[in-house]
Amino acid sequence: MRALVTGADGFVGKHLSRYLRDQGSDVSRAGRGPEELDIDIVLELNDSRSVEAALAQARPDVVFHLAAQTFLPAAAERPLETYETNILGTARLLAAITPPTRFIFVSSNQVYGYGSSSGGALTEDAPLAPVEPYAASKAAAEHLCMAAQRTFGIDCVIARAFNHIGPGQDQRFAIPSFARQLAQIAAGTQTPRLEVGNLEAERDFLDVRDVVRAYGLLAERGVTGQAYNVCSGIPRKIKDLLRMLILQARVPVEVREDPARMRPSDIPRFYGDNAKLRALGWEPQIAIEQSLREVYASWQAAIGRPSRLEAR
Amino acid sequence: MRALVTGADGFVGKHLSRYLRDQGSDVSRAGRGPEELDIDIVLELNDSRSVEAALAQARPDVVFHLAAQTFLPAAAERPLETYETNILGTARLLAAITPPTRFIFVSSNQVYGYGSSSGGALTEDAPLAPVEPYAASKAAAEHLCMAAQRTFGIDCVIARAFNHIGPGQDQRFAIPSFARQLAQIAAGTQTPRLEVGNLEAERDFLDVRDVVRAYGLLAERGVTGQAYNVCSGIPRKIKDLLRMLILQARVPVEVREDPARMRPSDIPRFYGDNAKLRALGWEPQIAIEQSLREVYASWQAAIGRPSRLEAR
Secondary structure, three states, rough: EEEEEOOOOOHHHHHHHHHHHHHEEEEEEEEEOOHHHHHHHHEOOOOHHHHHHHHHHHHHOOEEEEOOOOHHHHHHHHHHHHHHHHHHHHHHHHOOOOOOOOOEEEEEEEHHHHHHHOOOOOOOOOOOOOOOOHHHHHHHHHHHHHHHHHOOOOEEEEEOEEEEOOOOOOOOOOHHHHHHHHHHHHHHOOOOEEOOOOOOEEEEEHHHHHHHHHHHHHHOOOOOOOOOEEOOOEEEEEEHHHHHHHHHOOOOOOEEOOHHHHOOOOEEEEEEOOOOOOOOOOOOOOOHHHHHHHHHHHHHHHOOOHHHHHHH | OOEEEEOOHHHHHHHHHHHHHHHOEEEEEEEEOOOOOOOEEOOOOOHHHHHHHHHHHHOOOOOOOOOOOOOOOOHOOHHHHHHHHHHHHHHHHHHHOOOOOEEEHHHHHHHHHHHHHOOEEEEOOOOEEEOOOOHHHHHHHHHHHHHHHHHHOEEEEEEEOOOOEEEOOOOOHHHHHHHHHHHHOOOOOOOOEEEEEEEEEOOOOOEHHHHHHHHHHHHHHOOOEEEEEEOOOEEEEEEEEHHHHHHHHHOOOEEEEEEHHOOOOOOEOOEEHHHHHHHHOOOOOOHHHHHHHHHHHHHHHHHHOHHHHHOO
């Protein structure tokens, strides 16, 4: 399989590119550059010519479109820029693709909005009711994919990714932020206090390596025009994940809930039903404990000092 | 009320601007220009500065956002341009508006896609499942409106307009195309033959003057964050409307169904439920027969000759 991965220099993009190469695919990694950053193609989504050139260079059987503004607060701060990249960028790819190239669009659980207020697992037929600009950009781009599929016969499959964890994630996200701070506390470079948001919220976390296996499977077996939840199917309290990380760090730490870190759109429980993806032959392989262990270990390594207890 | 109408030089925009002025509103008519075309402000939706300048000049209590690529085949031919105008153009307005300005977004029944395949009247809670690029652009822009409402407190109301009829509509649409051709046949300047698309399709037509009264009412009484169908609630066969027009023209005419004019996405029956709008105190006032009479008369006047029978 010849694959073009956009956002190949991002957290998931790196894992996906590596996974696809390990599987024997011929992978073109596209990113915003500069080129020395482990990418093969410099791709500027805001420029149709750059998009066309990337496709001409990669000649892909499958495009995995991951490139996007993915950080919710940044998207809310700069909605126009987010819409330009996330919506029009997707439109430019869709316009430049020709059949039979398959387009895997990486969307988000956020498209469901408050859909989970009933408290149950979200299935793919839940209505799209995005709340924030990031979510709106993904829901909008999903509509563009479906229009490309229905009107122009572009072979599109949508992956609705829930929360990811794994080594290499940007520390602006909650779990890597906790892990980094705990590693610093363990190394003695931060006072033993964590400022946290809503710890009672329940979210659906999946190891990034299980996520990219799902994307690879969708390229092979996903049904055109369909959306698939990519999730663990298990709601987990952020508090419980933090507790597991603290057990890793083996340091006493004071946890302070900071109202400023609670987002107004926070809903208590948000998790997906992954039966549709499982029916293609996928299941999660990496336990949450292992993911957290590796996330913590990666921050420990990055900070470069052993934890106090390990140093004894 | 100070109102800014975008797309004021379009079919509905002209009717809306006139209606609002008749109601005593201070109306700024924005269009793409040139300025001599009965507009007050030249607005280029693809340029944030133009959008900001229009709002600064109009200082509106309400923005009626009608400007868009509205012709489905043109949108399917140039999807990128359509998305740029219809989605990003809306985003630029939303980004430039500040509370308490109300934003009336004119969307489309097309956002429901094949939703009506059950054959019943579509209510506003039917899922968004757009099929064509035009429809996708409107569904996408709706999500942006809702994100602006939920995240930034922009007072948005969505009008989902079904088919319009009335004097002044572009002849690329079916009913004015029929009326123009019949007027030409009656005037003896066209052979008495009509090439038509799917005449068995049932659609929901509302006179444009009932449409603009609905928009005015939504500005006053619409509930923020809500979408309202603007429709007659009555499915009508295109064939029956054509028959009424032929009765107006009083000429014998051969009607030929042309498969090339049938759109693949044509569905047999597509009509809305207008109970939500009626609950605000609106109801249609112009009978379909009157609309068609006036549409035909306007083409007769445009073509400049009396029909054969009237000339006797």
